Amino acid sequence: MSRPNHLRGQTSPYLLQHLYNPVDWYPWGPEALDRARGKDRPIFLSIGYAACHWCHVMERESFEDDEIAEFLNRHFVAIKVDREERPDVDEIYMNAVQLMTGAGGWPLSAFLTPDREPFYAGTYFPPRDRHGQPGFLSVLRGIRQAWDESRDEVLRSAGRLTEQLGLIAHGAGGEAPGRTVDQHDQMLAVADLARRFEPRWGGFGGAPKFPPDGAIALLLLEHARSGEKTPLGMAERTLDAMALGGMYDQVGGGFARYSVDERWLVPHFEKMLYNQALLVPLYVDAWKFLRKPLYRDVVAQTLDFVRREMTDAEGGFHSSLDADSEGEEGRFYVWTPREVREVLGTEEGDLFCEVYSITDAGNFEGRNIPNLLGGPLEEQARERGLDRGELRDRMSAARAGLLDARERRVRPGTDDKVLTAWNGLMISAFAGAFQVFGRDEDLRSARGAADFVLSRLMDGDRLQVSYRAGQVRLNAYLDDYAFLVRSLIDLYEACFDPDYLWTAQRLARSIVEHFEDRETGGFFFVSDDHEALLTRNRSQHDGALPSGAGVAVEAMARLALQLDDDPFRAVADKALEAYGPTVARSPSAFASMLVAADFVRGPVVELAIAGRPEHPLTREMLAVAHGEYRPRLALAVGAPGTAGGELALLAGKQARDGRPTAYVCRDYACRSPVTDPEALARQLSGV
Numbered sequence: 001m002s003r004p005n006h007l008r009g010q011t012s013p014y015l016l017q018h019l020y021n022p023v024d025w026y027p028w029g030p031e032a033l034d035r036a037r038g039k040d041r042p043i044f045l046s047i048g049y050a051a052c053h054w055c056h057v058m059e060r061e062s063f064e065d066d067e068i069a070e071f072l073n074r075h076f077v078a079i080k081v082d083r084e085e086r087p088d089v090d091e092i093y094m095n096a097v098q099l100m101t102g103a104g105g106w107p108l109s110a111f112l113t114p115d116r117e118p119f120y121a122g123t124y125f126p127p128r129d130r131h132g133q134p135g136f137l138s139v140l141r142g143i144r145q146a147w148d149e150s151r152d153e154v155l156r157s158a159g160r161l162t163e164q165l166g167l168i169a170h171g172a173g174g175e176a177p178g179r180t181v182d183q184h185d186q187m188l189a190v191a192d193l194a195r196r197f198e199p200r201w202g203g204f205g206g207a208p209k210f211p212p213d214g215a216i217a218l219l220l221l222e223h224a225r226s227g228e229k230t231p232l233g234m235a236e237r238t239l240d241a242m243a244l245g246g247m248y249d250q251v252g253g254g255f256a257r258y259s260v261d262e263r264w265l266v267p268h269f270e271k272m273l274y275n276q277a278l279l280v281p282l283y284v285d286a287w288k289f290l291r292k293p294l295y296r297d298v299v300a301q302t303l304d305f306v307r308r309e310m311t312d313a314e315g316g317f318h319s320s321l322d323a324d325s326e327g328e329e330g331r332f333y334v335w336t337p338r339e340v341r342e343v344l345g346t347e348e349g350d351l352f353c354e355v356y357s358i359t360d361a362g363n364f365e366g367r368n369i370p371n372l373l374g375g376p377l378e379e380q381a382r383e384r385g386l387d388r389g390e391l392r393d394r395m396s397a398a399r400a401g402l403l404d405a406r407e408r409r410v411r412p413g414t415d416d417k418v419l420t421a422w423n424g425l426m427i428s429a430f431a432g433a434f435q436v437f438g439r440d441e442d443l444r445s446a447r448g449a450a451d452f453v454l455s456r457l458m459d460g461d462r463l464q465v466s467y468r469a470g471q472v473r474l475n476a477y478l479d480d481y482a483f484l485v486r487s488l489i490d491l492y493e494a495c496f497d498p499d500y501l502w503t504a505q506r507l508a509r510s511i512v513e514h515f516e517d518r519e520t521g522g523f524f525f526v527s528d529d530h531e532a533l534l535t536r537n538r539s540q541h542d543g544a545l546p547s548g549a550g551v552a553v554e555a556m557a558r559l560a561l562q563l564d565d566d567p568f569r570a571v572a573d574k575a576l577e578a579y580g581p582t583v584a585r586s587p588s589a590f591a592s593m594l595v596a597a598d599f600v601r602g603p604v605v606e607l608a609i610a611g612r613p614e615h616p617l618t619r620e621m622l623a624v625a626h627g628e629y630r631p632r633l634a635l636a637v638g639a640p641g642t643a644g645g646e647l648a649l650l651a652g653k654q655a656r657d658g659r660p661t662a663y664v665c666r667d668y669a670c671r672s673p674v675t676d677p678e679a680l681a682r683q684l685s686g687v
Contacts, residue, residue: 006031011468012082013415014050018059022069025080028089036077036114042147043116044072044140047081047090047108050415051257051270051320053329054124055107061127062136068127071137075144076111083108084319084419085466085474088526092534095168096161097121109136111143116534117158118165162534169535179580180573181590181597183225189587189594190222190231201263202238208268210258211242213278214542214591220285221598224629232289239286242279243298244376246369249333250356251402252309253301255279265371266364269330269412270323274545276306277425281432288436288629294376299433306426307445309414315448316418316456316467317426325412332412334367335402336360343405344398352398355380355391417468420457420476421545423449424483431487431494435626446491453484454503461510478525478539478548481511485555489562496613496637498644501562508559511552512571515539521571521578523549540582541589549575550592557600561634564648572600599632603666605684609637610645610653610673611660618660620677625684 006026007019018025026032028045036043046063048055062068072078083090083106090108096118098104103123110121120143128135134142146154193215196204203209216238219231242248245264247256255275256267280299287295310318325332337358341349352358355377356370363369374380381391430446433439456472457464463476463484488504491497514527517538525539525548539549553572560569576597583590607625611618618637625635638644640654655661659675664683674680 011471012085014082018080021063022066023063023078024073025078028079028081032079041077043112044076044078045110047083048106049084051322052106053323058107058124065127068137071140113158117162119154119158165535169537180576181580181583185583185587186594192588197234202241207262208258208260216282218591244372246371250370251399253305271321273317273319273422276302277429280429284432284436315452317423317449319415319417319419322412326410332409336367343401417466420463420480421483423453424487427487428490431490434494450491461506475530478515478523481507482548482552486551489558493635521574542592546592550596554596604632604634606634606649606665608649608653608663609660610655612639613637615660621662621680624677624681
């Protein structure tokens with residue numbers, strides 16, 4: 001084994017995977033950048049993440065190769081970055097890769113001047129030339145030759161590219177505001193989605209298919225607004241196909257990062273926390289429209305998976321599970337008919353193989369990814385003349401047996417760092433599922449993670465990015481603040497502990513102080529006291545994650561209602577005006593901003609229940625409120641005279657005859673108070 005390189009002392013599992021490479025890796029920071037300047041060497045920047053299959057391939061092929069490592073160490077300064085800890089660095093150089101190549105992905109491989117300006121970039125390179133593709137060693141030699149012999153041209157090219165990156169970073173701030181994000185943008189976005197919709201298997205476009213969480217959220221919102229069935233139909237087809245395919249883990253619950261085919265059958269097997277966090281709320285919301293048992297099952301199984309396999313002993317949520325096990329992609333998750341029968345016995349094993357399409361031929365490298373593309377359990381029960389409940393119970397027992405057997409296999413690696421932003425998303429998912437389905441364990445998971453993040457990753461009114469092995473790291477980004485603030489509002493509206501709202505208010509003020517673009521409105525991705533980078537990018541469109549800017553606008557608008565805080569409302573309005581021209585050019589890329597704008601436009605239903613949250617009647621009225629899709633609902637519950645009862649929405653609200661009493665209001669103008677859940681349902685249906 002090689003001696004450890006300069007990654008010693010890092011906490012990122014991804015960086016530590018490279019600790020003993022013969023490449024002399026440095027983490028991103030002053031030591032590496034000073035060395036590049038002092039030695040007058042170009043920088044080789046490699047960005048990836050722990051669950052990335054092709055990152056592992058490039059490590060085995062190139063970064064463990066002694067000849068390649070020796071050349072890198074002699075002529076370059078090699079810097080390794082975990083994109084999940086440093087999305088600020090990743091975004092800048094991913095923009096560069098896309099400008100230079102027209103595509104992007106990980107591993108990201110970029111070559112920079114000592115002043116951090118990029119001049120050449122790509123993604124995965126094989127170690128040696130093959131099939132017309134230059135090998136990594138050839139690329140290194142070519143870059144070194146250009147650096148030595150054509151330095152002036154390299155620097156001019158880097159300067160031109162950096163100017164372009166600066167224009168991208170400025171984003172919406174480059175245009176005069178003049179229009180706000182409006183309902184017309186939402187309608188145009190939905191029309192664009194309809195044009196790109198793939199009706200047979202759902203989703204938008206061909207393979208590979210990533211879960212279109214933002215698109216589905218928009219479709220559900222548009223269906224609620226217009227009453228048109230087409231948006232709901234597109235959402236339903238996509239949600240069904242994802243839940244029935246192999247991208248969903250039919251044995252253990254949870255979603256893989258994406259499907260490599262158009263049918264959602266063959267996943268790229270890595271499991272990311274954020275996918276679970278973004279998909280669960282969609283199935284919860286779609287259940288409110290369609291009441292499909294499949295959706296409720298997906299929610300419960302996915303949350304159980306996160307609790308079982310991605311939860312820290314202290315309550316926080318881990319980042320990801322690797323795609324590979326025993327050096328093979330997907331090995332942990334696939335089955336042969338013989339393996340199934342060995343676990344379940346012949347009769348139940350044969351039935352499971354029939355129901356979940358497991359054959360001797362296999363559907364993935366001679367083995368099988370279980371799936372329900374042959375039809376959901378209800379359909380298959382009818383075809384077999386079985387009672388639906390009987391088939392459901394038998395398959396539930398079979399899945400439990402296979403899950404137990406699977407746990408005895410060699411597990412994929414777990415990236416056990418706790419990221420503030422992703423935990424915020426997952427807290428919202430658990431809290432929202434509890435509101436609708438009422439599983440107490442889901443609320444406990446949400447509160448446990450929130451309390452963990454607030455105790456470990458919050459210092460005063462500021463956040464940090466990552467926790468692992470007792471260490472916290474890095475000044476937090478807009479996503480960390482925005483996602484956590486929204487999750488604390490969601491958590492308040494699930495358990496009604498007002499401390500979560502007060503904390504959300506403090507963190508929202510930090511967003512305004514440190515991230516807002518005071519000149520034009522909107523938000524930067526990094527704070528005003530962040531380390532100096534090549535550019536200071538604005539938060540703009542959605543990507544794999546929703547835009548921090550869109551989520552921040554939503555959170556500000558919701559806090560403004562909960563706390564009667566006009567400055568938060570003004571920040572949200574100004575941001576929507578700032579982003580208006582950019583959103584108008586490509587509305588479907590801004591789903592989170594469109595959702596936020598819908599809440600800001602209103603009308604918002606304000607529901608205040610004067611009474612104790614734990615009272616059975618309170619819970620009955622909450623079930624009424626959460627049983628239907630209400631994206632513009634602000635909810636407060638508290639007993640008069642308590643800290644929770646002093647919130648703005650509860651001001652002046654009294655319980656009648658000692659019973660929890662509901663007040664349905666708009667703009668603080670309220671209907672007659674009611675103490676009967678059916679009367680509350682009638683009032684809510686009329687607003």
